[in-house]
Amino acid sequence: xxHLERPLSSSAKTIAMAxxxxxxxxxxxxxxxxxxxxxTIGQAFPGNQVDLAIRxxxxxxxxxxxxxxxxxxxxxxxxxxxxxxEIDRAVLLCNGxxxxxxxxxxxxxxxxxxxxxxxxxxxxxxxxxxPLLSAALLMGESCVLGPESNSHVICPEWTTxxxxxxxxxHWMCRVNEQANIRIDGKPVRAPFPLIQGQRIRGDEIxxxxx
Amino acid sequence: xFAMLRRPPREILAIDSAKGTSLSNPSxxxxxxxxxxxxxxxxxxxxxxxxxxxxxxxxxxxGGFGEVYxxxxxxxxxxxxxxxxxxxxxxxxxxxxxxxxxHPNLVAIYDxxxxxxxxxxxxxxxxxxxxxxxxxxxxPQGMHLNETMQWFAQLVAGxxxxxxxxxxxxxxxxxxxxxxxxxxxxxxxxxxxxxxxSRRGGQTESVGTFHxxxxxxxxxxxxxxxxxxxxxxILYELLTGNVPFDGESSQEIILKHLTADPDLSQVPQxxxxxxxxxxxxxxxxxxxxxxxxxxxxxxxxxxxxxAVKHTNANEVTxxxxxxxxxxKGVANEIPIARPIGSIDATAAGAQSPAYLDPWRYRNSRNxxxxxxxxxxxxxxxxxxxxxxxxxxxxxxxxxxGRGVAIILSIILLVMNxxxxxxxxxxxxxxxxxxxxxxxxxxxxxxxxxTPGAGTQPQITRIVQPTRSSPVAMQPRVHYQNVQPKPPxxxxxxxxxxxxxxxxxxxxxLQQQGLWTRSHETTRSWAFxxxxxxxxxxxxxxxxxxxxxxxxxSLVSGIAWTGIMSLMMTWTILFLARSWxxxxxxxxxxxxxxxxxxxxxxxxxxxLSEFLMVPWSEITTQQNFLTINDGKTLWNxxxxxxxxxxxxxxxxxxxxxxGALMWIVRWWRQSDILRKSRFSVWAxxxxxxxxxxxxxxxxxxxPWCFLLAGATSFSLQMASPWMDFKEKTQIA
Numbered sequence: 001x002x003h004l005e006r007p008l009s010s011s012a013k014t015i016a017m018a019x020x021x022x023x024x025x026x027x028x029x030x031x032x033x034x035x036x037x038x039x040t041i042g043q044a045f046p047g048n049q050v051d052l053a054i055r056x057x058x059x060x061x062x063x064x065x066x067x068x069x070x071x072x073x074x075x076x077x078x079x080x081x082x083x084x085x086e087i088d089r090a091v092l093l094c095n096g097x098x099x100x101x102x103x104x105x106x107x108x109x110x111x112x113x114x115x116x117x118x119x120x121x122x123x124x125x126x127x128x129x130x131p132l133l134s135a136a137l138l139m140g141e142s143c144v145l146g147p148e149s150n151s152h153v154i155c156p157e158w159t160t161x162x163x164x165x166x167x168x169x170h171w172m173c174r175v176n177e178q179a180n181i182r183i184d185g186k187p188v189r190a191p192f193p194l195i196q197g198q199r200i201r202g203d204e205i206x207x208x209x210x
Numbered sequence: 211x212f213a214m215l216r217r218p219p220r221e222i223l224a225i226d227s228a229k230g231t232s233l234s235n236p237s238x239x240x241x242x243x244x245x246x247x248x249x250x251x252x253x254x255x256x257x258x259x260x261x262x263x264x265x266x267x268x269x270x271x272x273g274g275f276g277e278v279y280x281x282x283x284x285x286x287x288x289x290x291x292x293x294x295x296x297x298x299x300x301x302x303x304x305x306x307x308x309x310x311x312x313h314p315n316l317v318a319i320y321d322x323x324x325x326x327x328x329x330x331x332x333x334x335x336x337x338x339x340x341x342x343x344x345x346x347x348x349x350p351q352g353m354h355l356n357e358t359m360q361w362f363a364q365l366v367a368g369x370x371x372x373x374x375x376x377x378x379x380x381x382x383x384x385x386x387x388x389x390x391x392x393x394x395x396x397x398x399x400x401x402x403x404x405x406x407x408s409r410r411g412g413q414t415e416s417v418g419t420f421h422x423x424x425x426x427x428x429x430x431x432x433x434x435x436x437x438x439x440x441x442x443x444i445l446y447e448l449l450t451g452n453v454p455f456d457g458e459s460s461q462e463i464i465l466k467h468l469t470a471d472p473d474l475s476q477v478p479q480x481x482x483x484x485x486x487x488x489x490x491x492x493x494x495x496x497x498x499x500x501x502x503x504x505x506x507x508x509x510x511x512x513x514x515x516x517a518v519k520h521t522n523a524n525e526v527t528x529x530x531x532x533x534x535x536x537x538k539g540v541a542n543e544i545p546i547a548r549p550i551g552s553i554d555a556t557a558a559g560a561q562s563p564a565y566l567d568p569w570r571y572r573n574s575r576n577x578x579x580x581x582x583x584x585x586x587x588x589x590x591x592x593x594x595x596x597x598x599x600x601x602x603x604x605x606x607x608x609x610x611g612r613g614v615a616i617i618l619s620i621i622l623l624v625m626n627x628x629x630x631x632x633x634x635x636x637x638x639x640x641x642x643x644x645x646x647x648x649x650x651x652x653x654x655x656x657x658x659x660t661p662g663a664g665t666q667p668q669i670t671r672i673v674q675p676t677r678s679s680p681v682a683m684q685p686r687v688h689y690q691n692v693q694p695k696p697p698x699x700x701x702x703x704x705x706x707x708x709x710x711x712x713x714x715x716x717x718x719l720q721q722q723g724l725w726t727r728s729h730e731t732t733r734s735w736a737f738x739x740x741x742x743x744x745x746x747x748x749x750x751x752x753x754x755x756x757x758x759x760x761x762x763s764l765v766s767g768i769a770w771t772g773i774m775s776l777m778m779t780w781t782i783l784f785l786a787r788s789w790x791x792x793x794x795x796x797x798x799x800x801x802x803x804x805x806x807x808x809x810x811x812x813x814x815x816x817l818s819e820f821l822m823v824p825w826s827e828i829t830t831q832q833n834f835l836t837i838n839d840g841k842t843l844w845n846x847x848x849x850x851x852x853x854x855x856x857x858x859x860x861x862x863x864x865x866x867x868g869a870l871m872w873i874v875r876w877w878r879q880s881d882i883l884r885k886s887r888f889s890v891w892a893x894x895x896x897x898x899x900x901x902x903x904x905x906x907x908x909x910x911x912p913w914c915f916l917l918a919g920a921t922s923f924s925l926q927m928a929s930p931w932m933d934f935k936e937k938t939q940i941a
Contacts, residue, residue, distance in 0.1 A: 024256040026269035030280075126391040132280075132288055132338060199255040206269065208256035 020051060021196065022131065025145070026206040028155045029134030033209070035171070039065045039138060041101065044130030052136050056127040058102035065138060066090065070117035072109070072138055074099055098124070112150040118143040120152055141166050158204050164194060179205055252277055253293075261325045264291060264333070280336055289320065290337075294330040301401060302330050308400030311375055313515055315368030317388065317397040337395055342384035342444070352451040355478070361387075362445055363509045363517035364394040369441060370500035371515050372399055373434045380432055382440035383422045384447065420460045421453045425467045426493050435493035438503060442488025442496075449477055454489065480506055589641060589888055589927075596890035633912065636749050643748040644741070711934050712883040716791055734787075734880075738779040738928035745920055746772030763824045770823050771913055774814050775920040778871075781806045782925055786880035800872050807871025811864030818863070825857040829910040846908040858909055865907040870918065874899045879922055880929040887931045896922035 021033040034051060042061040044053035050061055059078040066073045073090040074082060081100035082091050093099070095111040106124040117140025123129060129136070137143060137152060145153040146161025155161075163174040171194040175181055179202040181188055194200075199208045252269030254277075259265050263284050270278040276295040282288055294301045302322055309319050318335040325331065342361060345353070353361075365387055372379055379386075379399050388395045424431075424439035446454045454472035457463040472489050474482040484506050490496045497503040504510055504517065512518045607615060746768055753764045785802060818825070846852050851862040858866065878884060879892050900918035904911065 024268035026252050026255075027271065030268060128338065131282075132336075134338075197257065199257075201255075206252055206255070208268070210256055210267075 020136075022133070022210045023137075023153075024208045024210060025153065025155065027157060028153065028207075030132065031153055032129070032133050032136040033139060033171070034065075034136055035139040035166075037067045039136075041065065041107075052121070053130045054101070054105055054123065054127060055130045056102065056105045058105055062101045063099070065093075065121075067117070067138065067140070070140060072119055078102070093119070095119075112152055113144075116140050116142050116144065116152070118152050139164075139166075139171075155205075160205070162205060165191075167191075167193075170194070173200070175202070175205070179203060181205065252279070254279060260293075260329070261291065261323055261331050264289065266291065288336050290334050292332040292334065294332065298330045305332055305400045308375075308377065311371070311377075311399075313368055313371040315364045315394055315396060315516075316371065316399065317395045319400070335395070337388045337390045337397075339389040339391070342387040342389065342394065342448075345389065346384055346447060346451065350451045352447075352449045355449070355481075358445070358448040358481075359507065359509070359519075360392070361389070361394050362441075362448055363504060363507070363519075365396065365444065366441060366500045366504050366509075367511055367515060367517040368394065368396040369437050370504070370511060372396075373437070373500060374515075378432055378434050379437050379440075381422075382437055382444065384444055420463045420467075421455065423464070423467060424493070425464075425491055428464065428468070431493065433493060434499070435496050438488050438496045438500070439493075441500075441503065442485050445481065445488070446472060446477070446485050449481055454485075480508070589644070593890055599891075633916070636752055639752045640745050640748045644744050647740075647744060708885060708934055713793075715883055715932065716793070734783045734928040734930065735780055738783065738924040739776060741924040741927045742772050742776040742779070742920065745775075745924070763827045766821045766823045767825075767828045767913055770814075770818055770821055771916045771920060773817060774810070775917055775924060777810060777813060778876075778917070778921045779924045779928065781810065782876040782880055782921070783928060786877040786929065789877055790882055794877075796875065799875070799877055803876060804868050804872040807868035808864050810871065811867035812860070814867055815858075815860045815863040825910045826855045828913075829857075845904070845906055848907065852908065856908060858907075862907060862909070866903060866909040866914065869903040869907055870900060870914075873903055874918070876921075876925065879925050882930050882932055883934070884929075884931065885934065887933070888926045892926060893919050893922040 021035075023031045023033055025031070032052060036051065039052060040050045040061055041052045041054065041063045042048055042050035043058050044055045045060075048060055062076075062078045063080045064075040064077060066075055072093045074080065074087070074093055075090040076087050079102060080087055082093070083098055084100070093109045093111075095109070097109040099107040099109060101107065104125075105127050108122045108124055109119055110122060111119040119138045119140070121136040121138060123135075135153075142163055142165040143153075144151045144161055144163055145155055145158075147154070147156055147158045148161070151161065160176040160179050162179075164171050165174065166172075172191040173181075173194050174191045177190070181190065181192070181200060181202040183192065183198050183200055194209050196209050200206070254260055254266045254269070256267055257265065261281075264281040265284070266279045266281045268280050270280050270290065276293045279291045279293070280288070281291045305319060305322055309322065312318070317337060319332060320335070321333040323331045323333060342365075345361070352358075365382075368387075369379060369382065377399060379396065381398060381401075382396070386396060386398050388397060422440040422443045424436040426433075427436055443453055443455075446452075455463055455466035455470055457466060468491070472485060474486060477485060484497075484503060487506070488496055488503065497506070501511060505520070508520050509517055510520055604612060604615065749768045749772075750765045753768060782803075785799075785806065789799065846856045848862070848865070850859065851865060852858055874896055876896075879889075879896075896918040897915050900915050903909075904914050
């Protein structure tokens with residue numbers, strides 16, 4: 001089994017760890033925003049420094065998901081299977097790939113559209129993320145939140161969609177004028193930056209990045 | 211019990227739209243019971259701490275009942291926080307009763323807390339799983355049998371536990387059951403269930419709620435049988451992917467609950483049997499408890515109350531499929547006086563002796579039913595009631611008054627025997643024909659409230675809590691065994707209660723769309739047409755029989771009466787339907803009726819010309835209520851109104867019809883909220899008013915009286931009706 005030393009980028013170090021950025025969307029769910037190039041997945045226990053923690057029977061650091069242009073690769077650190085086959089080197093993930101970690105934990109990699117490099121990582125079965133997440137978002141250059149089934153975050157009760165896109169170090173929101181978005185009570189014009197702690201509210205959209 | 215509203219309905223009526231998703235992740239489309247495209251408004255956002263010790267993370271669901279949030283306690287416990295926005299006191303009491311229930315198939319309630327501004331919060335288990343609704347939406351063709359039983363058995367186990375605790379859930383639906391791994395957890399027990407007919411806050415009407423509602427909820431019955439019924443619907447939906455009773459509107463759905471049988475052609479045994487028995491219209495024909503229902507499926511409950519499959523489940527003998535005994539009207543078989551919370555001891559496992567012997571049980575039920583058959587017929591009921599009222603009136607007279615009353619009655623009878631006797635004869639004959647037709651078209655088998663049955667406001671009204679009845683102030687859960695004797699309700703004068711109910715219900719009727727109204731009108735029109743045809747037809751036959759075929763002139767009179775009564779009935783039905791939701795304004799209404807009367811007068815004149823009704827041949831010479839001044843009767847002396855034979859011309863027709871329409875408040879007889887379904891007094895009053903009008907503008911007797919009587923009769927027969935007494939049970 002290969003124990004590769006994980007090359008951590010400096011930006012990943014600063015943001016990651018213990019408290020990932022979580023987008024809390026009212027009426028929809030909670031989503032970890034993983035915008036670093038490498039995302040470590042491991043067991044949830046106090047003091048464990050991984051980007052995505054899962055409560056379950058797996059190693060402290062089990063796998064790394066690495067962004068490669070518009071694609072993602074999974075790099076095993078411990079026992080990892082992709083679609084049932086054990087892997088010993090980085091493997092390209094495609095829409096619908098199932099990643100098994102340890103003996104019982106399964107993740108589904110969902111890439112709803114080829115137009116964006118973003119993907120969604122869902123837990124299958126009875127295990128859960130710590131903190132509780134609906135899914136983790138492996139962010140590409142842009143990410144769609146909306147009612148359509150090919151959105152990265154499906155918000156069935158919305159009529160408009162929100163597009164998150166990178167601008168330098170920041171994430172920006174693009175949204176239809178009709179959504180009447182207000183931040184902390186003040187109307188804003190799209191696109192506007194997504195800043196942690198600010199409550200974004202519209203007629204039907206309501207979310208906070210923590 | 212539901213004497214009056216406890217609060218104005220607008221305030222308490224809540225669309226429980228998002229209730230279903232309250233504890234789960236509602237990120238899927240909900241084909242039923244969840245409004246889509248509706249904004250979710252949450253007062254609190256991520257990071258807020260309205261309740262000490264808990265940090266809100268995100269809103270989960272919201273609706274009329276309150277908002278649900280996912281939150282974390284300071285120590286990291288994940289919980290769902292439900293903010294109670296309506297009826298704080300009632301809800302808190304209801305939930306408090308359920309605070310210490312513990313069952314793997316129930317969403318656990320941890321605590322009830324109050325924040326600084328006295329808002330109530332329910333702290334409960336947060337379940338991050340799909341609801342059964344979500345699962346069903348993923349399987350539109352229905353689930354596999356094994357999967358169905360996996361979920362359904364747990365659902366029944368949870369409900370069985372609730373029933374054992376003396377609690378009726380009352381709002382079981384797939385959106386209220388959440389999956390947590392392989393477990394099903396039932397939520398929203400202990401909360402009062404408001405079902406709204408109104409639109410509120412821009413949200414769409416929560417029609418979905420009606421899909422799982424037992425028919426007797428319309429009667430204010432909340433026994434555990436309604437949960438059994440809902441379970442039957444859910445089982446059907448799990449297997450087929452569709453609810454058994456669906457429709458375009460809530461009225462249609464409710465009507466199907468009341469009348470339709472589920473289509474079980476695609477459902478294998480023993481499921482078909484279980485569904486059929488659970489969906490019996492008569493609550494007493496359903497499974498008597500959840501255990502019985504489970505064992506019919508080859509499952510049972512173990513000692514800890516969990517659903518387990520019987521070891522010999524494969525050999526389960528399917529009981530013979532009984533055709534559910536068609537209820538002779540749900541209404542008469544349900545003891546109306548039954549207390550809200552009454553659950554018999556069978557829930558705890560004890561067997562009620564009446565159930566042990568099905569034949570005895572059935573026979574005893576039939577006995578009560580048969581005698582009620584005649585009483586269910588509205589006309590017979592009304593006559594019976596009128597006789598009773600007359601007796602009461604007579605008994606209340608002082609001794610001297612009684613003698614006077616008897617003498618007066620005899621004098622009146624003798625004086626008017628000339629037209630009363632034939633009229634009674636005709637009426638009796640008509641009634642016999644009517645009763646036969648009524649019986650043949652299945653009137654006796656129909657669930658009780660007749661043409662207006664199953665209208666939406668009816669249901670709405672019932673589920674509202676009452677304003678002053680102490681029973682309503684009890685927790686919205688139902689006690690068993692330990693049921694405290696309800697304090698004697700504060701008595702409200704019948705008339706006050708009736709008026710209040712009428713005005714409240716009228717407000718709700720306003721919510722009814724145009725479609726409903728026209729639909730009801732059309733139905734009423736057809737029905738009144740039938741009634742008139744029966745009256746006129748049997749009247750003609752009797753007349754012909756009496757006069758041995760020499761009755762052509764009389765028959766034309768009868769035809770005139772029938773057609774004009776029908777036209778009057780239709781006119782009034784039309785007016786009354788468009789006024790039903792308005793506050794009564796006698797002056798305006800009378801004026802509109804007068805206008806309509808003028809047009810009816812024109813129609814009447816044209817009709818009598820067309821039929822060439824020989825008025826002078828068929829007029830009795832009774833001078834009822836008219837004053838003879840020696841030469842001509844003064845009511846015939848209007849210039850240009852009558853011809854030389856004193857028979858009415860166009861102006862006479864117009865004057866008579868205009869006055870008749872003006873003087874009688876016809877709309878009241880057609881009002882859906884009128885006091886009784888059918889009132890003999892209303893007919894008598896109409897005839898008396900016709901006589902009064904005849905005293906002013908002469909019109910050939912007895913046709914003018916027959917016209918008024920027949921109109922009143924068919925009008926009441928054809929108008930939908932909501933029973934105040936049954937709705938409120940305060941009688």
